[in-house]
Amino acid sequence: MMKDDFQIAAIPDICLGMNSRLASRTTTKVLGRLLEPLGLDPTQFPIMVMLHLHPGMVVSALSISLDIEASGISRNIQTLERKGLVISSGGRGRKGKQLTLSPTGLKVFKQAVRCWNEAQQMLIAELGEKEVNEARQMMRNVSVAAQRLLATMDKGG
Template identity: 30%
Template sequence: MNTQVDHALVVGIAQNCLCRKTRAASRMITRCYDEALEPTGIKITQFTLLVSIYHNKIGNITALANWLDTERTALSRNLKLLSQEGFIRAEHGVHHNAKIYNLTKKGEAIIE
């Protein structure tokens, strides 16, 4: 097995990696939105979740996770924070263990 690394090849990959560049651009865009939303006291991730709850009238965690293409555990943490801040409320769904999320008046005011 050849364990010698072609330094020039690795440098070229590092400098031209589209994945790295895309992730950096994503972080830059996120910072811009976070700065714009600063007066509201929420981050773009929270704003996106509020808009998704408003748009996705089903409002259960599975539907939201699928819509946002995110993991349910991360989504649960964000939903809990939004609930604690009074932007959303959880209500019992059709199944007694299921929760349906809806915007409060405070949450609606953020997206208006």
């Protein structure tokens, strides 16, 4: 047995990255089950949220605001376009094509928001409102701290 095995064994319990990814995946699965009857994937919901809030966004802006690679955004946009939920107009490529929800997309989005709200209420019922609010704040704090660290690392510090 290695000297550091006791520390390695603790990683699944103490690692912020592993635990945040696990929480993200499992909460996303809850939303996914509720969105399934609408033919939506949980990765498409945040895109639809942003297009509802900011009609005319381009892929590069969506990529930055959601912190998802542009190729992933593009694949999801193509799927949403095929389903008739998103309309693209204007220029070409990631920086020029302006994206909006179609009238059908807006109807489906409103149903998806109800699914999202149901998922939120289910998690609140399971955890308690105080714990959910504390978890949200803690996740924001961890994200901001990691962003500060990345900025420092990018500067070579």
